[in-house]
Structure formats: C-alpha cells, structure tokens
Amino acid sequence: MAQLRVYVPPHPLIRHWLTVARDKNTPVALFRTAMKEIGHWLTYEAIREWLPVQEVAIETPLQAMTGQFMDVSTPIAIVPILRAGLAIMDGCQELLPTASIYHLGWVRDEETLEASCYLNRLPDRFAPQTRVLIAEPMLATGGTIMSTLEMLVERGADPAMIRIICVVCAPPALQKINQQYPGINIFAANIDEVVDQKGWIVPGLGDAGDRAFGTS
Ligand SMILES: O=P(O)(O)OC[C@H]1O[C@H](OP(=O)(O)OP(=O)(O)O)[C@H](O)[C@@H]1O
Numbered sequence: 001m002a003q004l005r006v007y008v009p010p011h012p013l014i015r016h017w018l019t020v021a022r023d024k025n026t027p028v029a030l031f032r033t034a035m036k037e038i039g040h041w042l043t044y045e046a047i048r049e050w051l052p053v054q055e056v057a058i059e060t061p062l063q064a065m066t067g068q069f070m071d072v073s074t075p076i077a078i079v080p081i082l083r084a085g086l087a088i089m090d091g092c093q094e095l096l097p098t099a100s101i102y103h104l105g106w107v108r109d110e111e112t113l114e115a116s117c118y119l120n121r122l123p124d125r126f127a128p129q130t131r132v133l134i135a136e137p138m139l140a141t142g143g144t145i146m147s148t149l150e151m152l153v154e155r156g157a158d159p160a161m162i163r164i165i166c167v168v169c170a171p172p173a174l175q176k177i178n179q180q181y182p183g184i185n186i187f188a189a190n191i192d193e194v195v196d197q198k199g200w201i202v203p204g205l206g207d208a209g210d211r212a213f214g215t216s
C-alpha cells in the first residue's frame, strides 16, 4: 500500500536558508530570498523520478549517441498557496519555466483556524498525467492543504502525480494527509514537532505570509 513519504533533504544550503528564514531578525527582503532559495532546492529534489524524460538521438562532435530531454508534452502545474506560497514559487519557476501556474488563495481564520478560499485560478479539469507541484510553505493544522488537495482531486489531478514542497511541516497536517492521500510525496526543509493552541508551528518561522510581504 502507498505510504506518505516526507523527504527532508540533508543539504547544507537548505539548512542555511531555513535558519535565515527562522531568525526573527531577518529583514523582509532577505526572508523572501530565503524562501525562494528553499523553493528552488526543494523543487530540485521533488522533480527527481517525477518529471518524465524522452530518449533522443543526438550527435556529439565525436559520435552519435542517445540522450534524454525533458518530455515537454507532459503538462506541469505549479499551485502556489497564497500568500506565502508566492515566495517559494519564484524558486520553483526557475527550474520549471514551462509550468502553468494556478494560483490558489487561502486564509486561516485566526480564531477557528479554518481556511477559506478567496482566489481560485485552477483549471476546470487537469489533463491526464499532469504533474502538480503544490508550493505551500507551512503545513500546520493541515486545514489549508487538505482543502487544496480536495479541490485538485475534484478537478482530475491524480494524487500519485502530486508533490508538495513546504518549508516547515508539522505532525497534525502530515497525519491528515497520510489518512486521505497516503501516496503523496512531500519535500520539506524540516519537520517541526509542535503546533501550538493558536495554530503556530513551533519553533517554526512565524507568519510566513506576513514575513514575506512585510505586513505584520
Ligand atoms: O495548515 P494550516 O493550519 O491550514 O496553516 C497553513 C497555512 O497558514 C498560512 O497561511 P495564512 O492563513 O497565514 O495566510 P497568508 O499566507 O496569506 O499569511 C500558511 O501560509 C499556510 O497556507
């Protein structure tokens, strides 16, 4: 049976930029750089064994050989979860310049922690085989990601083709995803153990959206 796989790449650049993002003294512009870098390196990891390639015959200056190009006929979708997902999306786009970007805006109610959708630019239907990369920096209570996954699957996205990149994830969200979508792969800079009563990941990095856009 498929099982949720959370991969935390043991990479010094990811550790470095995560620490920059966590530090409360990091200014807004540098925080955004850290998010973009984390998005870039996690995307690099996430597309391994996910993006199809095709064999092509080429000739080097010395001889004919078979190489591999990315199969550009396979649709790729990036779904950034606003607002904070925009900051990591910049890093995803550098590696997947031909991907379609489908923005999805969610905001959590500060009291109930329930997420509500205020922007939905998803297609009515995803083409078969579409690779969907969700850019969602924080998986805390899991409300936002579960609603997102429901909307994607309703529109024909195959959970086996969905990958999530996030900066920090926490057990409540991981448990919910595992229960309903056990085959999904998550690529995270870290798993933090605690979500407090107010829905904050601890130690976390605070409010990712506010810190990315200077709105605290
Ligand atoms: O797992 P959950 O408990 O649902 O929390 C995760 C969500 O919370 C944050 O968004 P927020 O509502 O703060 O919006 P913002 O990105 O616009 O600041 C974060 O960027 C996630 O989208």
Ligand SMILES: O=c1cc[nH]c(=O)[nH]1
Binding pocket: 084, 138, 140, 199, 200, 201, 202, 204, 205, 206, 207, 208, 209
């Ligand atoms: O710690 C958290 C939890 C949810 N959303 C954030 O931005 N930070």
